[in-house]
Amino acid sequence: YKNNIIRNQSNLLLREKNKELEIAKDKAEKASRARSEFLSTVSHELRTPLNAINGITHLLLEEKPKKTQMDYLSSLKFSGDYLTKFINEILEINKIESHNIEIEYTSFNVKQLLTDIQNSLKELAFVNNNNFTLEIDPAIPDYLIGDPTKLSQIILNLINNALKFTKNGDVSIIAKLETLEHPTATLYFEITDTGIGIPEDKLVSVFDSFSQGSIEVNRKYGGTGLGLTIVKKLTQILGGQIELSSVVGQGSTFSFALAFKISEEQLAIEPTPKI
Numbered sequence: 001y002k003n004n005i006i007r008n009q010s011n012l013l014l015r016e017k018n019k020e021l022e023i024a025k026d027k028a029e030k031a032s033r034a035r036s037e038f039l040s041t042v043s044h045e046l047r048t049p050l051n052a053i054n055g056i057t058h059l060l061l062e063e064k065p066k067k068t069q070m071d072y073l074s075s076l077k078f079s080g081d082y083l084t085k086f087i088n089e090i091l092e093i094n095k096i097e098s099h100n101i102e103i104e105y106t107s108f109n110v111k112q113l114l115t116d117i118q119n120s121l122k123e124l125a126f127v128n129n130n131n132f133t134l135e136i137d138p139a140i141p142d143y144l145i146g147d148p149t150k151l152s153q154i155i156l157n158l159i160n161n162a163l164k165f166t167k168n169g170d171v172s173i174i175a176k177l178e179t180l181e182h183p184t185a186t187l188y189f190e191i192t193d194t195g196i197g198i199p200e201d202k203l204v205s206v207f208d209s210f211s212q213g214s215i216e217v218n219r220k221y222g223g224t225g226l227g228l229t230i231v232k233k234l235t236q237i238l239g240g241q242i243e244l245s246s247v248v249g250q251g252s253t254f255s256f257a258l259a260f261k262i263s264e265e266q267l268a269i270e271p272t273p274k275i
């Protein structure tokens with residue numbers, strides 16, 4: 001009988017504890033939702049006037065201004081571009097962290113996507129005199145089902161960094177077919193550069209929000225410290241894992257593997273081998 005009373009009392013205590021935990025969890029979720037909504041509203045509100053500032057700056061730059069005006073406008077453009085990037089990245093991270101992001105599956109041509117990325121960044125490669133190459137394994141099926149927008153975002157971020165932190169060097173995108181088991185194709189992507197490299201003690205922390213290589217690197221190259229956070233999170237959402245190896249003064253390699261379904265369009269060209 002005594003044991004029963006003790007058991008009942010401890011059950012009661014346990015229930016109360018659980019209730020308290022539920023309330024605390026609920027409070028934390030509400031606070032996190034409120035924070036996320038606040039961030040999203042502020043970022044959107046900032047974006048509208050910023051678009052006007054950027055647009056007018058662009059128009060004035062086209063008016064062939066005098067040298068001093070040109071300098072002021074260039075600095076305005078630099079700040080406007082930086083803020084736009086920063087706000088967009090904050091919005092993106094907020095969306096990912098509040099689980100407001102979904103994989104949008106569609107059939108796409110991965111070789112075309114990589115070629116388009118290379119073409120869109122040719123000018124940037126030219127600025128730092130980099131040799132920018134793309135190497136695509138011909139065994140990769142043309143049509144895959146996946147999320148091309150997120151894949152582009154990951155690769156664009158990595159290539160932008162590679163081109164930014166490399167001068168007179170080599171930057172390349174390599175895509176290989178890792179495994180092909182109908183109807184799944186696993187692709188391996190590698191973005192390499194021969195740029196400044198990342199110190200060993202920073203290889204993990206560069207993926208943290210607002211984390212940058214070093215004060216000197218930050219001062220020299222600028223940046224928001226959010227790009228790699230987005231890359232890491234997006235790769236995880238797509239079911240992959242971003243890897244980094246780097247040697248200071250020699251360069252860096254970012255790599256990840258992702259699985260795709262082979263699209264019907266591809267299967268129509270290359271039917272599943274019948275045994």
Ligand code: ADP
Pocket residue numbers: 161162165193195196197198206211212213214217218222223224225226227228229252
């Ligand atoms: P940022 O906007 O500052 O480039 P990222 O999150 O993209 O932010 O990168 C974080 C830091 O990692 C950078 O500031 C830089 O120090 C380092 N980094 C990223 N990519 C490279 C690279 N390819 N080569 C050398 N350092 C890099």
